[in-house]
Amino acid sequence: MSALRIKKGSSSHSAYDLRDPNAETIERHTLAVIVDNEAGVLARVIGLFSGRGYNIESLTVSEIDHECHLSRITVVTSGTPAIIEQINKQLSRIIPVHEVHDLTAEGPSVERELGLFKVSGTGDKRVEALRLADIFRAAVVDSTLESFTFEITGKPEKIDAFADLMRPLGLDEMARTGVAALGRGGA
Amino acid sequence: MTRQMTGAEMVVQALTDQGVDTVFGYPGGAVLPIYDAIFQQNGIRHVLVRHEQGAVHAAEGYARSTGKPGVALVTSGPGATNAVTGLTDALLDSIPIVVLTGQVPTFMIGTDGFQEADTIGITRPCTKHNWLVKDTDKLAETLHQAFHIATNGRPGPVLVDIPKDVQFATGAYTPDNQARTSRYQPRLKADLSEINALVDLIEQAERPVFYTGGGVINSGPAASQLLRELVDATGFPVTSTLMGLGAYPASGKNWLGMLGMHGLYEANMAMHDCDLMINIGARFDDRITGRLQDFSPNSKKVHIDIDPSSLNKVIRVDLPVIGDVGHVLEDVLKIWKSRGRKTRTDALPKWQAQIEEWRAIDCLKVKANENGVIRPQYALQRLEALTKDMDRYITTEVGQHQMWAAQYLGFESPNRWMTSGGLGTMGYGFPASIGVQMAHPDSLVINVAGEASWLMNMQELGTAMQYRLPVKQFILNNERLGMVRQWQQLLHGERYSQSWSEALPDFVKLAEAFGAKGILVSDPADLDDAIMEMLNHDGPVLFDCLVEKHENCFPMIPSGKPHNEMLLGDASTKDAIKTDGAVLV
Numbered sequence: 001m002s003a004l005r006i007k008k009g010s011s012s013h014s015a016y017d018l019r020d021p022n023a024e025t026i027e028r029h030t031l032a033v034i035v036d037n038e039a040g041v042l043a044r045v046i047g048l049f050s051g052r053g054y055n056i057e058s059l060t061v062s063e064i065d066h067e068c069h070l071s072r073i074t075v076v077t078s079g080t081p082a083i084i085e086q087i088n089k090q091l092s093r094i095i096p097v098h099e100v101h102d103l104t105a106e107g108p109s110v111e112r113e114l115g116l117f118k119v120s121g122t123g124d125k126r127v128e129a130l131r132l133a134d135i136f137r138a139a140v141v142d143s144t145l146e147s148f149t150f151e152i153t154g155k156p157e158k159i160d161a162f163a164d165l166m167r168p169l170g171l172d173e174m175a176r177t178g179v180a181a182l183g184r185g186g187a
Numbered sequence: 188m189t190r191q192m193t194g195a196e197m198v199v200q201a202l203t204d205q206g207v208d209t210v211f212g213y214p215g216g217a218v219l220p221i222y223d224a225i226f227q228q229n230g231i232r233h234v235l236v237r238h239e240q241g242a243v244h245a246a247e248g249y250a251r252s253t254g255k256p257g258v259a260l261v262t263s264g265p266g267a268t269n270a271v272t273g274l275t276d277a278l279l280d281s282i283p284i285v286v287l288t289g290q291v292p293t294f295m296i297g298t299d300g301f302q303e304a305d306t307i308g309i310t311r312p313c314t315k316h317n318w319l320v321k322d323t324d325k326l327a328e329t330l331h332q333a334f335h336i337a338t339n340g341r342p343g344p345v346l347v348d349i350p351k352d353v354q355f356a357t358g359a360y361t362p363d364n365q366a367r368t369s370r371y372q373p374r375l376k377a378d379l380s381e382i383n384a385l386v387d388l389i390e391q392a393e394r395p396v397f398y399t400g401g402g403v404i405n406s407g408p409a410a411s412q413l414l415r416e417l418v419d420a421t422g423f424p425v426t427s428t429l430m431g432l433g434a435y436p437a438s439g440k441n442w443l444g445m446l447g448m449h450g451l452y453e454a455n456m457a458m459h460d461c462d463l464m465i466n467i468g469a470r471f472d473d474r475i476t477g478r479l480q481d482f483s484p485n486s487k488k489v490h491i492d493i494d495p496s497s498l499n500k501v502i503r504v505d506l507p508v509i510g511d512v513g514h515v516l517e518d519v520l521k522i523w524k525s526r527g528r529k530t531r532t533d534a535l536p537k538w539q540a541q542i543e544e545w546r547a548i549d550c551l552k553v554k555a556n557e558n559g560v561i562r563p564q565y566a567l568q569r570l571e572a573l574t575k576d577m578d579r580y581i582t583t584e585v586g587q588h589q590m591w592a593a594q595y596l597g598f599e600s601p602n603r604w605m606t607s608g609g610l611g612t613m614g615y616g617f618p619a620s621i622g623v624q625m626a627h628p629d630s631l632v633i634n635v636a637g638e639a640s641w642l643m644n645m646q647e648l649g650t651a652m653q654y655r656l657p658v659k660q661f662i663l664n665n666e667r668l669g670m671v672r673q674w675q676q677l678l679h680g681e682r683y684s685q686s687w688s689e690a691l692p693d694f695v696k697l698a699e700a701f702g703a704k705g706i707l708v709s710d711p712a713d714l715d716d717a718i719m720e721m722l723n724h725d726g727p728v729l730f731d732c733l734v735e736k737h738e739n740c741f742p743m744i745p746s747g748k749p750h751n752e753m754l755l756g757d758a759s760t761k762d763a764i765k766t767d768g769a770v771l772v
């Protein structure tokens with residue numbers, strides 16, 4: 001590799017070579033962080049984001065390998081390409097962090113979130129809620145004579161849209177899990 | 188067969204196995220079993236400090252002057268919280284230290300017990316890593332891991348929090364070679380393609396500069412040796428950050444002096460006008476870069492660092508090189524030599540001539556003493572003249588005196604200069620000098636201090652006396668917080684809010700109250716004799732040097748300005764810092 005052909009600002013180890021590293025546009029990235037499942041590891045990750053002023057839009061964590069004590073943390077964050085690169089590197093620096101994958105940069109990925117919605121109503125509103133739930137493939141997981149509890153999975157945007165529709169129909173409460181994500185294709 | 192012992196005994200055993208000879212500490216309820224184990228052995232010296240902050244800074248001084256990890260031992264609660272400043276200091280300057288804290292017994296954690304604090308929570312952001320050990324069987328392994336993490340990769344502080352019941356309980360001792368440390372193995376050697384690309388740049392550069400930092404020191408004496416070889420073989424000029432002084436000798440012919448906010452004119456101008464900048468183990472700190480948009484606008488930039496997160500963090504570089512400085516320099520030298528030791532011999536003399544022109548400005552020229560008052564720069568010039576050939580270690584506090592020490596003292600080898608660079612911790616220098624003197628009992632250890640910084644950890648005079656540590660406290664006493672005063676003069680309309688030292692002690696009497704020697708000097712004519720008296724005294728000396736009260740530290744890159752807009756003296760300071768620069772520190 002000739003030195004003269006090194007493009008200004010390019011980085012030979014970065015997954016971001018193809019994008020303009022100096023861009024000021026804010027991008028949304030989903031990161032998968034594989035960590036030792038030990039006390040305080042989540043605090044280390046969250047502390048990094050708050051301490052260095054990075055955004056967290058969504059965060060999920062659960063053990064994925066009981067024998068090896070590994071957990072997978074999925075973080076949806078946003079920032080300029082340079083910030084996203086820093087987040088990736090700073091996460092990699094945490095001792096119990098095994099791997100960091102920027103799913104957004106590494107290729108297509110599947111993102112899913114689960115939401116639970118409690119919707120109260122009678123008459124037409126109740127019927128309409130049920131009909132919309134059917135369209136969104138939401139399942140009824142609990143019901144009373146005045147309410148339904150729906151379970152819905154999908155991309156965060158789909159769950160946003162469902163919430164918007166339920167609001168005028170008597171949305172009482174909702175719970176969302178945050179995003180879980182995997183890269184598409186084989187391992 | 189595994190050996191059974193108590194947790195407290197494991198601490199002593201693990202420290203011994205790690206080659207620790209000195210521990211700086213302060214006892215308390217939650218570490219009594221460990222102190223009992225220390226009492227019953229002779230292998231490890233324990234230095235009783237007078238405040239836990241002092242213990243951590245002393246451990247830092249020990250680490251920086253030896254290249255080995257420093258160790259501090261403190262109790263739970265206030266012992267641990269007092270260690271926080273030292274931990275943060277070591278984190279920002281990448282100093283390998285291991286801090287052991289006592290904790291309330293495991294069954295009391297979370298009950299707001301006496302002297303309980305969430306030490307792990309408090310120190311998580313100011314350590315490289317930390318551990319709470321809840322099981323005696325895991326204690327030895329954790330301690331070995333702590334040393335591994337502290338000293339490998341980019342060094343840093345680690346903390347192990349040990350509840351009192353874990354210290355009392357008996358468990359199996361895990362030897363060092365059976366501890367699981369394999370997962371943390373940072374990469375040391377860079378890709379060959381990167382090395383080749385760097386050699387390409389070296390061969391083609393017309394106006395090159397090496398910009399070196401603490402990473403060269405941290406990489407070990409061999410790295411400094413390799414740097415000297417590369418610099419002298421290429422003939423490229425070299426500058427250094429505050430942290431890297433001594434890696435290349437101050438008497439070397441390619442030495443530009445320190446760069447940055449209070450760096451030398453020729454160093455900063457070379458950085459601004461170069462066409463190739465090779466950053467070796469430095470991190471483009473804001474004290475170095477000045478205004479980012481105007482930072483060295485026409486150069487290709489190479490950055491060698493063992494920590495990938497340092498690369499492209501502040502300044503985007505053209506060639507990032509991940510690796511240990513020593514390994515990378517070795518490969519660069521090898522390949523550059525094998526390719527015929529080429530440099531642009533046609534262009535380099537012109538660049539050198541340009542640098543000589545900048546050097547001729549003589550930015551560190553010291554004005555004559557006036558009205559029989561010692562100028563602080565003059566005091567340091569005399570200290571340098573009288574001690575430079577000695578086996579000498581220098582620590583500093585933080586402020587104007589620190590910058591003057593960096594400017595006027597010359598460092599010929601690494602690990603001889605201990606100063607709080609990243610965190611800027613006033614009160615660092617005195618305890619650090621104690622740590623250095625413990626490691627080098629027969630060497631001359633001088634702490635260049637300001638009176639205000641020195642007072643922040645003055646209690647350690649008791650420690651110096653107890654262990655007969657002949658540390659020399661060279662206090663440039665201007666009865667001001669000089670750097671604060673300077674900034675107030677430059678950008679707060681000369682309103683000197685709270686920046687003078689009122690009700691100062693009589694430092695000679697203060698020294699004598701501890702049984703130490705105090706020397707007061709105010710007349711330039713007496714200075715040399717007084718310095719010699721300090722050097723010849725076998726014991727701690729408080730050297731109270733009364734200096735010009737309103738001296739400013741120059742050269743200076745005002746905050747928010749680029750390198751080529753340096754202030755060289757008081758005459759140029761009017762309206763030097765605009766509002767947008769004033770928000771920077």
